[in-house]
Amino acid sequence: MSDKKQWQAPVDIPLDQVDHQPAQEESFAHAREVPVEQVVSVTEEAPKVEREPAVRVRKSRWRKVFALSAGVVLFAAVVSEVNRLVDWAFSLHVTVGYAAVAVVTTAVVSAGMWLLQGMRGLRQLKAREDIRARAQQMTEGQGEAIQLIKTIEAHYQDNTRGAKQEFLAAVHQLDSAYNDKEVVRYLSAHGLTQQDEAAKRCIQRYSVHSGVLVAVSPFATFDMWLVGWRNLRMLRELAEIYGISAGATAQWQLLKGVLHNIAFAGLSEVTIHAGTHVLGGSLSGAVSARIGQGIGAGLFTARSGLHAMRLCRPLPDDGHVKLDLSTISAAIQQDLNRKSG
Amino acid sequence: MGLKKRLKGLLGDDLVDDLHGQVKDVLEHGLDRHVRIAVTGMSRSGKTVFITALTQHLLASDKGESLPFFALSSSDQIISVKLLPVDKDHAFPLQTAVQNLAAEPPTWPASTTGLSEVRLAIRYRPASRLQRLVSDIATLYVDIIDYPGEWLLDLPLLHKSFEQWCSEQRELFALAPRAALAADWLAAQAAIDWSQPVDQAQLSILNREYVKLLHLFRSEQYGMSVIQPGRAVLPAELENDTLIELFPLIATKPAGTLEDNSGYRVMEQRYLDYREQVIKRFYREHFARFDRQVVLVDCLKTLNKGQQCFDDMRLAVTDVLQSFNYGPSGFLRRLLSPRIDKVLFASTKADHVTANQHHNLDRFLELIIADARREMQFEGIETTCMALASVRSTEAAEAVLDGQTISCLKGYKKASGEPVALFPGEVPIELPTEKDWHSQRFRFVDFAPRKLPMQQLRPEHHIRLDQAIEYLLGDLF
Numbered sequence: 001m002s003d004k005k006q007w008q009a010p011v012d013i014p015l016d017q018v019d020h021q022p023a024q025e026e027s028f029a030h031a032r033e034v035p036v037e038q039v040v041s042v043t044e045e046a047p048k049v050e051r052e053p054a055v056r057v058r059k060s061r062w063r064k065v066f067a068l069s070a071g072v073v074l075f076a077a078v079v080s081e082v083n084r085l086v087d088w089a090f091s092l093h094v095t096v097g098y099a100a101v102a103v104v105t106t107a108v109v110s111a112g113m114w115l116l117q118g119m120r121g122l123r124q125l126k127a128r129e130d131i132r133a134r135a136q137q138m139t140e141g142q143g144e145a146i147q148l149i150k151t152i153e154a155h156y157q158d159n160t161r162g163a164k165q166e167f168l169a170a171v172h173q174l175d176s177a178y179n180d181k182e183v184v185r186y187l188s189a190h191g192l193t194q195q196d197e198a199a200k201r202c203i204q205r206y207s208v209h210s211g212v213l214v215a216v217s218p219f220a221t222f223d224m225w226l227v228g229w230r231n232l233r234m235l236r237e238l239a240e241i242y243g244i245s246a247g248a249t250a251q252w253q254l255l256k257g258v259l260h261n262i263a264f265a266g267l268s269e270v271t272i273h274a275g276t277h278v279l280g281g282s283l284s285g286a287v288s289a290r291i292g293q294g295i296g297a298g299l300f301t302a303r304s305g306l307h308a309m310r311l312c313r314p315l316p317d318d319g320h321v322k323l324d325l326s327t328i329s330a331a332i333q334q335d336l337n338r339k340s341g
Numbered sequence: 342m343g344l345k346k347r348l349k350g351l352l353g354d355d356l357v358d359d360l361h362g363q364v365k366d367v368l369e370h371g372l373d374r375h376v377r378i379a380v381t382g383m384s385r386s387g388k389t390v391f392i393t394a395l396t397q398h399l400l401a402s403d404k405g406e407s408l409p410f411f412a413l414s415s416s417d418q419i420i421s422v423k424l425l426p427v428d429k430d431h432a433f434p435l436q437t438a439v440q441n442l443a444a445e446p447p448t449w450p451a452s453t454t455g456l457s458e459v460r461l462a463i464r465y466r467p468a469s470r471l472q473r474l475v476s477d478i479a480t481l482y483v484d485i486i487d488y489p490g491e492w493l494l495d496l497p498l499l500h501k502s503f504e505q506w507c508s509e510q511r512e513l514f515a516l517a518p519r520a521a522l523a524a525d526w527l528a529a530q531a532a533i534d535w536s537q538p539v540d541q542a543q544l545s546i547l548n549r550e551y552v553k554l555l556h557l558f559r560s561e562q563y564g565m566s567v568i569q570p571g572r573a574v575l576p577a578e579l580e581n582d583t584l585i586e587l588f589p590l591i592a593t594k595p596a597g598t599l600e601d602n603s604g605y606r607v608m609e610q611r612y613l614d615y616r617e618q619v620i621k622r623f624y625r626e627h628f629a630r631f632d633r634q635v636v637l638v639d640c641l642k643t644l645n646k647g648q649q650c651f652d653d654m655r656l657a658v659t660d661v662l663q664s665f666n667y668g669p670s671g672f673l674r675r676l677l678s679p680r681i682d683k684v685l686f687a688s689t690k691a692d693h694v695t696a697n698q699h700h701n702l703d704r705f706l707e708l709i710i711a712d713a714r715r716e717m718q719f720e721g722i723e724t725t726c727m728a729l730a731s732v733r734s735t736e737a738a739e740a741v742l743d744g745q746t747i748s749c750l751k752g753y754k755k756a757s758g759e760p761v762a763l764f765p766g767e768v769p770i771e772l773p774t775e776k777d778w779h780s781q782r783f784r785f786v787d788f789a790p791r792k793l794p795m796q797q798l799r800p801e802h803h804i805r806l807d808q809a810i811e812y813l814l815g816d817l818f
């Protein structure tokens with residue numbers, strides 16, 4: 001008798017006591033109503049994966065002292081210099097003085113705003129990473145996804161380019177029978193389509209651009225700068241597409257992530273790379289070395305773009321973040337042929 | 342380019358162009374793939390409903406609305422899907438089934454009594470550039486056959502001698518509920534000396550009794566699965582044929598050498614004839630060439646009925662699955678002798694339980710198919726388990742009882758058509774104990790279908806059918 005309460009017995013319910021749930025909205029509100037015991041057992045089953053501890057580079061104490069003192073010196077220098085500038089301006093004429101003050105204030109305020117915006121982007125990026133991690137840990141139970149959806153929804157406050165509407169539309173389409181994992185998969189596939197498409201178009205455009213630029217630039221030393229420049233612009237645009245405040249810090253963070261990824265690129269990506277080269281080559285006969293470099297630069301840009309896309313998406317990617325790299329090399333060649341022909 | 346010109350110089354324009362066309366043709370046909378899906382399931386497990394729903398959703402898949410997890414459909418790559426004509430006597434009664442499900446009130450298809458086939462052609466735009474180099478359009482042909490679940494149980498007999506079969510049946514007949522139900526028949530059989538010639542009339546009587554018993558075993562009340570030979574309960578074209586007058590000899594094999602006209606030898610000969618002329622033909626014509634397999638299992642029935650039903654089902658499923666060809670199948674292998682390289686185990690009728698029980702249903706299914714699955718995985722076959730409903734016939738709802746909110750189901754009873762709302766109980770993830778089987782732990786009722794419209798199918802008309810399709814076909818595009 002003591003184990004009687006281990007399972008819930010079947011119940012017949014008088015029809016008039018049933019709240020019918022419309023398929024919309026409430027179908028996932030229903031998903032919350034999982035018995036508490038179950039929720040607990042589920043989290044127990046899926047223990048958090050311990051992050052690999054990063055190798056800490058020990059920082060010297062002297063370095064800190066140096067950085068601090070150098071910062072103070074620099075700050076003092078700047079302040080005194082600005083002070084002198086203003087003084088000098090006043091000594092010329094009062095109006096010039098006020099103008100100088102105005103310019104300096106604008107510079108300081110805008111710098112502050114810029115920094116703030118950048119910090120916001122950084123926070124957003126970090127938050128997305130957390131959301132992705134949470135999404136990845138969803139189990140086959142029900143009831144956790146609803147929290148996640150709320151979090152993501154809150155992220156799309158400013159509704160950039162109808163992103164929020166699209167996401168909410170997908171949420172409405174969710175079926176009451178989906179488990180948490182399926183909810184995440186569904187939203188990743190159907191809730192971000194417009195943004196994904198825009199991002200892919202953006203990557204395609206910048207890749208072809210940088211490929212062509214490199215191929216036609218006469219100065220080999222410029223190439224790196226060209227590619228870097230296009231890449232930064234692209235990262236910025238991608239961040240904006242996914243509704244991330246595209247300040248310099250966010251851009252920098254993305255760049256770091258992308259570079260990290262490229263440094264540790266898996267073998268599979270390298271093989272895809274080689275494959276597309278071969279394909280591109282056999283299509284057009286011999287490819288000149290210059291064009292080859294162009295294509296290389298284009299593919300590099302595309303790859304960094306794809307990785308940035310993964311970092312900006314609020315949901316993990318299962319196969320949506322991909323581009324046919326061979327179309328990029330083909331487009332670069334076409335563009336060049338058009339130009340030369 | 343240069344090569345083609347030189348060839349033209351050597352061989353003449355026409356020939357080269359012709360060859361070129363032919364090569365292109367071959368390449369294009371190389372893209373057009375053929376896949377045969379085996380839908381396996383005991384009787385009343387939901388094969389016909391599954392095939393009907395699958396076909397109907399696929400036919401509408403170019404609209405990309407009802408199968409969100411079928412990537413090809415949701416990415417709008419499907420151009421069109423059509424039914425291919427099949428031989429008239431063997432056409433799957435799709436129209437009837439669809440009409441019945443769309444009628445007012447909608448009804449389930451009738452139990453299948455013969456063999457039938459559906460052939461679909463899915464025309465799509467390949468995604469990979471490599472494929473597009475060859476052709477912008479490709480076609481996948483899908484063949485599915487439907488048959489009465491009873492016949493499936495004949496397949497294991499292919500690998501068994503009469504003696505083996507009898508000894509297996511002997512073990513079964515020693516258990517409840519068979520032992521009690523068949524007591525009279527067993528006694529009558531034991532009274533006969535099988536080493537001597539046996540009167541034909543006597544055999545007929547025994548056979549008639551045996552068939553009656555089989556019908557009783559598989560009735561609602563007992564729900565047994567191992568019913569052999571299958572044609573005894575569903576003869577189709579073999580009605581009144583002496584070929585199917587066959588039953589196992591439960592008494593041990595008589596000792597000593599046996600005359601050819603002894604009762605034992607006569608029954609053995611019948612068994613061999615049945616195997617040769619009925620099973621082997623059926624197997625060779627319809628079961629030998631499959632690429633993918635769906636195993637449909639009605640887990641809820643076993644939970645409703647109890648331990649014996651569960652054990653019998655497990656035995657039947659394991660036994661049947663040994664009759665299929667498994668093994669990795671490369672491209673050439675597939676052309677020459679196809680083998681099943683992917684198996685989907687599905688517990689059907691997932692709409693009979695609340696959504697929060699689907700995961701448990703998966704786990705429970707794993708219990709039933711554990712042995713069969715292990716062998717497949719050993720052969721390197723990809724397998725997965727899924728709870729699905731081909732035609733979803735309940736709605737999720739919730740109710741407040743005694744201050745507690747519980748999620749429940751709303752639907753119409755199959756038997757009476759009256760509306761019901763209930764929480765049908767939790768699906769266990771381990772074998773229930775003796776006590777649980779007999780308590781009022783489960784109450785899974787059969788539901789009448791909800792109307793399945795002919796147009797505008799939506800994802801809420803099924804549960805996970807799209808994921809099943811993606812699993813079965815997704816890698817072939």
Ligand SMILES: Nc1nc2c(ncn2[C@@H]2O[C@H](COP(=O)(O)OP(=O)(O)OP(=O)(O)O)[C@@H](O)[C@H]2O)c(=O)[nH]1
Binds near residue numbers: 755
């Ligand atoms: N609620 C619900 N019931 C189903 C579903 N599929 C099958 N059923 C029930 O199961 C019964 C049998 O389904 P069929 O498809 O005819 O089974 P079968 O495997 O073809 O059976 P045989 O032809 O006798 O071998 C139906 O009459 C329904 O009551 C489903 O998706 N949902």
Ligand SMILES: [Mg+2]
Binds near residue numbers: 451452453488
């Ligand atoms: Mg049927």
